[in-house]
Each structure stands twice: as structure tokens, then as C-alpha cells.
Amino acid sequence: MSMTDTKTHSPALELEDLSVAYTVRGRDLPVLSNVSLTIQRGEAYGLVGESGSGKSTVALALQRVLPSNGRISSGHARVAGKDVAELGATELRRMRAKDVAMVFQDPGKALNPSLTVGRQMAEVFEILGSSGSEAKRRGEEMLGRVRISDPARVMASFPHQLSGGMQQRVVIAMALAKDPALLILDEPTTGLDATIEAEVLDLVDTLRQEFGAAVLFISHNLAAVASLCNRVGVLYAGKLVEEGPARELFNDPRHPYTAGLLRCLPRAGFKGGAALDNIPGFPPPPGSITQGCVFAPRCGLVQERCRVDEPPLYDVGTGRGSRCHFHDKVDDLPRMSEAPPVNTPERGPNVEPVLKLKHLSKTYELPGNRKVQALRDVTLTLDPGETLGLVGESGSGKSTLANLVLGLAEHDDGGRISIDGTEVPASVHQRPREAIKAIQIIFQNPDSALNRAHTVKHLIGRAVEKLAGIVGSERESRIRQLLEAVRLTPRQLPAKPRQLSGGMKQRVAVARAFAADPRVIVCDEPTSALDVSVQSAILNLLSELQAERQVSYILISHDLGVVRHLSDRIAVMYLGRLMEIGPARSVIEGPHHPYTEALLSAAPTVTGERGERIRLEGQIPSPIDPPTGCVFNTRCPRKFAKICETEEPPFALDDEGHAIRCHLPREKLGRGRRMEGVDVVEAGA
């Protein structure tokens, strides 16, 4: 076979019994064991699994860029037919320059902060033999191909001058510039907004067809994988436990782990619908399970045999494999966690809303006498025990609204915030203790919210003292009570944050927020940093605490699945304005605002079905200089008349309390596509 033959006929990637070990303090930790998979040319393969399962290690190993303590201990990785372990230094460089490209999770980190985009772009072509000016020209052309409208400006920019979505486009352009046989994407959208995520996924999908590159798509976001990939592999504790065509695998999983992951996902239902399940326990540390099935300690179908015989890869259909002895019994997998009670908020004419916001605006002064209205005239109420979901692209004012409610930023004169019917001052410093106690927050990233120097006991204890004003022996019992409520054990009291997993840290944050019996908790992307299995446990915890204590939530999330699962009502924001607010079902199913319609069409679902994507053209306009008339008119696909540009539409309210800010009459507004639940994997309650 000649060289060209190898290049065109061999698969883009072939892993054959690949094992990788990291040496830590003299001991070898096997993080991948005997992983075999093949990605054909032009195929998109998704690799999913909880964090720590070894997904990134696969990507690093096949390019030979493992950390210095890692090595391929056995097996082969072949890229475009060439065994990477056998390549010499020059050939290895040539492989990296031509055959394989990688896009990392955080585009901000993948770009060199001290070089211009142009320099970094040109480099790729220079290494392939282009002259300086030609490299620059081709770089610009490449940026155009990833749909960057102003390549020359972007080339001259430094990475930090670009938005996250733009940075990721640049990284993708750099990756595709070499026309690789294999493109690896390691969690490429985890740090991005829902709409930007959808854009990036779309882009990858189109480019994949344009360039004919094979894709290895690594993600813990099952829906993103479902929407992009033909085939999927499920990695657990360094083993490929299931593999198969994406649709079939997600519709009819043949391994309890895959089934468990899918049951963690908030899907088609609304609040009060099917409860999320979770996978109890944690993935085992590498190398700790030497006998039997690696999933046995967490498996709901485990039998004696599982702890003794390691399951081989059973053939479970065309192109499908499962490492489970009982792969035909997966449908019988019992629920692994108790379904949490679901709260119905108190409503009615006699119920005083717990939180009332009237005409809240926030204007920031910029140097040069400019002003930004980060929030404009928001009026809404929150009932006791109710969850209000807050959605909108980044920059739409969600966090500003949260900060005003918390008093961390002061709203403009003329606005009013009342808690339980009593108006409170704008600034948290002027609020009475009762009012401060009443509103708490849970952040996206528990790491930055928890002081690393303190123990769990101290962290919760301080909140109990400061907020609830409880001291002495009662303090102890209160801490224990909270600990129990968030399902931590007293064993964790002396631990510091770094000794805890992401999920446990978030539980500590939840315990802290509940220390003083709050009335309202702002949950700012509470689970977007977490694995689905951990996310479902935290979401269930939030439901349970709400039912128990009648607390209300303002839930900010870019994951529409999470929002619809938890919310009674949903508010949609754009450019600091409320565009739509109403009961969750009405907002999701429509008729809804054209902006909501676009947001919903962008969300990927695990069934892989995506309706017609409504693309929003252009960037979000600058809030310094918002468009006249309807602020959405510069991007609105349904804009219909001059009036959209001249007059701000009023809120049109129906009798269900569903308000929409659009000039179009309701019957002309869009409706959501029906999301078909995949009931096969829905756990019986």
C-alpha cells in the first residue's frame, strides 16, 4: 500500500486496547484500560462520561501530549493509519501539523494571551510552508470560513479583546486550517452560553461536512453529543462500557451506567413531571477495582457474578456493544434515588407575594458621560414556594437583576423592592437583618464562593451565627440539621473545600444559603459546572428543600432543560428588558416571543432531534446604544413592520398571566415544537 492509500483508506482514528497510566508518587494509576474504538473518515464520534472517567486522557494520549507523568502503557493509537507511539520527533510534528487538531474547553486559555490572533493564526500556515504574507491572507480567509464577519479586525486583536464565542471560533479556525483528518473537541462549549453553544455546535456540524474531517467530540453534555454525533462511546472509570449509534444508544441504552446518566437529565417534562433520578456514589479512584465489573458498586442491577467476572464487550446489536452481563435487563433498572416531593406554590388573592419588584432599573455611568442601562423597568412578583426561571443570553441583565434583589448593587431611584409586603432599601448595607436573611444566593462556582482556608464546619457555622444569630450549643445542632438537610455527613465537617468534590462543595453552599431560613434564594447557574449525575442530585435537593420550607427560587440558568424542570414561571430577558414572563408551560409551548422562540430552537435535546434552528443574525447590540423601538428588532426574524423600529411594544397580558412584549398579535406568534419524551428510559416513579 502506498502512502496516499494509507492516508485515504485507513480510519481517521483507531484505538486498539489502549491503556494509559499516570505515575503518582511512584505508583502507576491505570486511567484508561483497553479502550478500543474506531472513527471512520468523516464520522463524528461522541465520547461521554462523568469527569475523571478519562475522556481528556484519550485525547491527549492519541496526540502524545500526555502530562509528563503519563504514558501509554499498552495498546496502540493510530491516527490516519500511523501508530503515534512509533513516530519519531519529526514525523510526530508532521502528524500534529497535518493530521490532527484539537479544540480545548476554554478558548480563553487555548490562545496565547500575549500574541495577536493574526500571529497565532499565521503560524499554522507557516508551518505548512506558507510565506509570511500568504499565511496572513490564508488566516484571514480561514476566519471568514468560520463565519467571522470582520476577519481583519479579529486578526489584529488580542484574544482578551474577543468574546468567548468569538475566541472559540478562532480556535476552531486554527484547528481546521490544517484540514486535519481528525478534529478533537474536548468540552468545547461547556463554558459558553446556550445560544453561543448552539452556534458553535452548528458551526462544527457544517464545517465537518465542508472539510470532511472526522470528529472526536468529548463532552459530558449528552444533548450536545446527541445533536452532533453519529456514534457514541460511554467511558466509565477508564473503560469503554457502551458503544453504538447515537440515536439507538440514547433511546435504548444497554448499560446501566448509560441508562443512569440519561435518567439524570431534566428533559421534556415540566415541574411536577417525571422526577430526576441519580447515580448514587462516586466513580472509583483509578485502579481501585481489580476484579469484576467497574460499575458494580453503583449499579442497581448488580448480582454476585458482577463482582467476580469482568464483563466482556457483549455484542448487543449492529454496531453496538455493552460491557454488562445483564445488558438485556437494563429496562428493569430500578430507581436509584427517592423522587423528591414537589411543591405547589401558594397563590391566590389572599397570598402576599414574598418578593415584589416594581419598575427596577439600573444605570451604570461610564467614563465620558456615557450611560449603560443594564436593567430597564422590570416589574415582577414571586409567590411563596414558587420558582421563577430567568433566561436570556449573557449580557441580558440576569445577573444585574439578581444583584439588585440581593442589594449588592443599588437600583436607580424610582424602583421598589418589597419583601413580604415591606419595602426594603436598595443597598444591602441599609437593609435590616431580617431582610438580609430573607434573600440568599447560590453561585455557579462553589469554588469561588467558599473560602478555601476554612473547614465545612466553619463555613456553615459562620452563616448560622452571622445570619441566623444562633450561638452556643444551639449553633452545633443547627449545623448538624443543615448538614443532614443537604445530605452531607458529620464526617465532612472538618474537611476543607479542596478535599470535597464539586457536588459536595455545592451542597455546602446550599447549606449556607439555608442557614437562616431564607424566603428567597437566587440560584445563579447552580449546576452548570457539575456533571449530570451530580446536577440531578442537587436539583432534587433544591426541590425537596422547597417543598419542606416553602422557599422561593429565582433560578438563572442557560440550560433550558433545568429551567423547565424546576420552574413554575419563566421570565425571558433581552438587553436588560423583560421580554416575556408567564407560566412555564405557556412560555415554552407558546405562543411565545420571537426571542424565546429562537432561544428554544437553539437548545439541543438528547433525542438528537432538533427542529428548524432559528438563527439570530449578528451580535447582541450594545446596551450603551440600544436599538430604537423594540430592542430586539435588529435580530428579530419575525420583524414585520416599521412599528418594530419606532415604538417599544407594550406588555400584552393574557388571562393566564402570560405577558409578551411584541407588536405581533398572539395568534401570529410562534409555538414551540413538541418535545417528545423518550419514555423508554424514563424511570418509573
Add this chain to the structure above:
Amino acid sequence: MGSPFGRFLLRRLGLSLLTLWLVSVVVFLGAQVLPGDPGRAVLGPLADARAVAALNKELGADRPPVEVYFSWVGGMLQGDLGQSYAYRAPVAPFVGDALLKSLKLVGVIFLIVVPLGVGAGVIAALNAGKPIDRILSVTSLSLTVIPEFVSAIALILVFAVILRWLPLSASWPTGAGPLTQLQHLILPALPLVIVLFGYIARMARAGTIEALSSDYTRTAILKGLPWRTVLTRHVLRNALVPTITVIAAQTGYALGGLVVVETLFRYQGIGNLVLSAAKAKDFAMLQAGILTIGAFFIVATLIADCITVMLNPRLRAELGR
């Protein structure tokens, strides 16, 4: 200057001048507060009362302090640093000469220590965890804690007395060429090189390790770039920014160490000048010397800040806001 960098420079310059002014006030007050009667303090208890009064007049001790301060500062602005009591001559030439000598010494110190320290740090980082890294780390750490006078004496013994490779005295014969001067300066430079080496090496090591494990370095490697390009263009550029800040901060430390080294090697630099002025109670000289050291430190920091900003586009952009 309209550019953000120009505005930054102006602002930092203003700040430096303010600092310098504060230093001048502190130095002046120090000299005022210490002896109640400077003339008596200088001339001793047995001196003639008329001589004391005359000296007090010369030192300005008979005038209100504010007035003295302003005439001192005023003179300084015109390049008149005052009259040395001990030498009965203008202070300026002495200070100028001493400053030049110290600058030469500091120059030699940094010429040796920066490449050595950065080189060692980078090599250690590239071989992190391997024996060479451990050796370099332990060495640099232990060198840092040796006081200058200990290492200075040891160095003198070994290189000047026993081996006779280098001249003992730091002062070169008048009219000596740059090479001879350099030969004289190496020995006095070494004690401070030894101390600074550790700091710089550790900073360079930490910066390089961080840059090496970054995603952008991985991206560069995965572009198939030659290792040398990856290292110089992507790793070092980002790794050395914090190191430069450290180097600048250490300049101040080097100046403190100069007093010890210059005294030991009998080198007529600014440290030595200040010390002997203090001993001789030569206030004008003392004030001018300390002020010069202050000015030198401020300028060094300013330069370091500018370099840091120029190397870091993000900082540069923040200036714009």
C-alpha cells in the same frame, strides 16, 4: 501623549515624583529630628561655642525648618545638592561619582544574575521533578539565605587571597579600561548575585511551569511547531512577565545590599558614601545620598512597570479604560 500607554506613563511619572517628594520630606525630617543641635553634634562637646554657632548657621539650624527645607529643595532642583561639611565642597560631584560607580556595580550584578537565574529557572522547569530540577531548586534556595557579608568574605578568601584570580579591591586604577573595571567588579558583585539568583530562578521556574502546562502551549505544540518556537514564542514570553516584576522589586534589595558589599570591598559607591557620611555626621551628603538611592529605586520600579505593561496586552488594554 494621547495613547493609553502615554497616559499611563504620565500618571506613573506623577506618582513617582510624589513618592520622591515624600522621601525628601522624610529624609529632611530625619536629619532635623536626630540631633537637637547639629553643630554641637558634629563638633563634639569640647568645641568652641562660636564654631558651633557658625556651623549651625551654615547648616541652617538657626532658621525655621520649613524655610531650610525649601531652600534645600530649591537648591536641589537647580542641581545644587548642598555643601559637604566634611569635604568643605559641593556635594553634587561626590554623589554623582558614587552613583555612577554603584550603577556600574548593579549593572554587573544584573548582567550576571539575570541570565543565570532565568536560565536556571527555565532549565529546572523544563526538567521539573528530575534530578537537575531538584539540584537547582535546592541550590538556589540555600544560596538565598547566605548573608552577603558571609559570602563576600568567603569569596575574597577563595578568589582573591588563595587563588588570586581576581583583584581584592573593587576600585580600579584611574584611567582603567572597561575590561579592567569589569574584572574589579566581578568579586563585589558575586555576593548579591548569589542572593538574587535564588529569587529570580524560583520565579522563572514557577512562571515557566505554569506556561508549559497551559492550554495555549499545548495548542502551539499541536500546531506541529518546532519545540524551539513553542518555547521562545509561546512559553517564555508569558513565563517571564512575573519574573521581570520580581527582578525589578529585587533592585531595591540589591541597593540595600550595596552598603554591605561596598564597605567590605572598599568601593566608593553610593552605599559607602551614605555610610561614611553618616559616620562623619555630614548631613548634606547623607541627605543627598539617601535621596539619590530613593530616586534610583523609584526609577527602577517605574521601568519595570513599563516593561510589564508592554509585555502584557491585557494590562495594556486595561490602561485604556
